[in-house]
Amino acid sequence: LPTPGTVEFKNVSFGYPGAEAPVLNDISFTAKPGQTTAIIGSTGAGKTTLLNLIPRLYDATEGEILIGGVPLAELGRDTISRNISAVPQRPYLFSGTIGSNLRFGAQNATEEELWEALKVAQADGFVAEREGQLDSKISQGGTNVSGGQRQRLCIARALAAKPSTYLFDDSFSALDVNTDARLRAALAEPTKDAAVIIVAQRVSTITGADQILVLDHGEIVARGTHEQLLETSETYQEIVAS
Numbered sequence: 131l132p133t134p135g136t137v138e139f140k141n142v143s144f145g146y147p148g149a150e151a152p153v154l155n156d157i158s159f160t161a162k163p164g165q166t167t168a169i170i171g172s173t174g175a176g177k178t179t180l181l182n183l184i185p186r187l188y189d190a191t192e193g194e195i196l197i198g199g200v201p202l203a204e205l206g207r208d209t210i211s212r213n214i215s216a217v218p219q220r221p222y223l224f225s226g227t228i229g230s231n232l233r234f235g236a237q238n239a240t241e242e243e244l245w246e247a248l249k250v251a252q253a254d255g256f257v258a259e260r261e262g263q264l265d266s267k268i269s270q271g272g273t274n275v276s277g278g279q280r281q282r283l284c285i286a287r288a289l290a291a292k293p294s295t296y297l298f299d300d301s302f303s304a305l306d307v308n309t310d311a312r313l314r315a316a317l318a319e320p321t322k323d324a325a326v327i328i329v330a331q332r333v334s335t336i337t338g339a340d341q342i343l344v345l346d347h348g349e350i351v352a353r354g355t356h357e358q359l360l361e362t363s364e365t366y367q368e369i370v371a372s
């Protein structure tokens with residue numbers, strides 16, 4: 131993979147198989163390494179669908195997605211999964227230990243690296259308090275940790291893999307505002323050379339993003355920085371006010 135991995139959408143449209151209307155319509159943007167691209171928009175706007183196209187959970191119906199200038203179809207699934215860490219909207223933990231969950235995608239990570247990832251994800255404190263720490267057991271689906279802890283463990287897992295692209299689907303919403311802010315500040319260093327794409331509910335999560343895409347009914351209706359959008363986009367103003 132030519133690194134660093136710029137993610138580029140070129141006139142991408144997508145509809146779920148069997149559905150009449152497309153969910154995404156003519157989406158074009160570039161997410162550059164070292165930058166944060168944020169996606170905001172109401173529920174059902176297509177944010178998750180858009181993110182899921184990047185690791186090829188589905189393929190675009192029209193248009194093209196490229197990473198590092200190479201079309202996804204030419205990259206191969208192994209390369210894609212090695213280079214992309216996605217934290218899904220409903221993060222999932224496997225039955226096993228905290229360590230084995232963190233090593234998914236980072237088999238050779240040392241314990242030190244796992245603790246470093248946990249620290250960035252603001253998860254080192256509660257893992258240190260658990261009996262067995264990295265060896266502490268996670269039940270199927272991660273039901274013996276809280277939703278916010280599960281989210282942070284999945285963020286730590288994403289970091290441990292050291293990818294060139296990070297996809298965060300609403301990953302900060304279960305966190306209180308202060309933890310959210312600390313976590314994003316801590317993310318700056320480990321993600322500084324990566325393309326970071328963040329779907330967010332809370333505007334405060336993304337005010338510092340290099341570019342914000344406002345998605346509405348599958349279309350990008352506005353784009354810019356927080357300050358620019360406050361001036362130019364009624365949809366964005368409504369989101370901020372809500």
Ligand code: TTP
Nearest residue numbers: 146153171172173174175176177178179180219
């Ligand atoms: P999403 O992409 O899930 O919308 P979203 O992520 O913006 O919403 P939220 O903020 O609630 O997370 O859905 C867009 C549309 O696609 C919606 O009409 C539901 C539909 N859809 C399917 O038909 N099948 C699917 O598997 C998914 C994920 C969505």
Ligand code: MG
Nearest residue numbers: 177178179219
């Ligand atoms: Mg979603």
